[in-house]
Amino acid sequence: MPRESDEVDRIVAAWSGQRPDLDFSPLEVLSRVDRLSRHLDRARRAAFQRSELEAWEWDVLSALRRAGEPFQLSPKHLLQQTLVSSGTMTNRIDRLVGRRLVRRESDPADGRSVLVTLTDDGRTRVDAAITRLVDAESQLLEALPRTDRDRLAVLLRKLSLGFDS
Incomplete structure (x- = not known):
């Protein structure tokens, strides 16, 4: 040993x-x-x-935030990014609308479709959460020098790609 x-x-x-x-x-x-x-x-x-968020809320809100201005996606795109079922996504959007973290809006390109848009409160929470997350994850890795982190990231990516294909 x-x-x-x-x-x-x-x-x-x-x-x-x-x-x-x-x-x-x-x-x-x-x-x-x-x-x-x-x-x-x-x-x-x-x-x-x-940031008063659940992990599933983070998944949806962070997908919207990463989309950039105007911080909106279709439910279909949210499904693709969060890997949940359609029914689960509908329930999640409903709950986030209830908390006023997102809102549904008509899609100007197709009036039959909706877009899910991040509210100002949702953006504030997700921005605070990502800052806290990066800080927390940095602390978890602080025992490794940057070169070791980079090497580990390459190896984990290589392993992950085998599962993603």
Whole structure:
């Protein structure tokens, strides 16, 4: 075991003693990713809560904010960006309209269609949340020098692309 060891090292060492016939290197990577994911989830929830947002609200509001002026998208484009069902998206939009974080507007290009538009309050909350999120995630990575972060980002992108295709 390395001089500095974590819980994954201890788990892998125990399994290696019990099952020396198996290669536990996948656990050394993915068990750490799983544990880091839990820390990230907690940090994200805290950042969103400070802006009085739920994670699902963040998904919709941030998609609208990233769209740029006039901060509006069709429900179809929101579906594509948030990967939820049509019924779920309709429910989410309804709830965000109720909180006055978004509004529905007729699409000037097609009067039968609607656009979902970020309100000023929605923009204020999502801007505060992204600032808090970036700060929280920077703290999670502060143990790594920038070159290691960059290298890790490249490796994770490479791994992620295999799942996205």
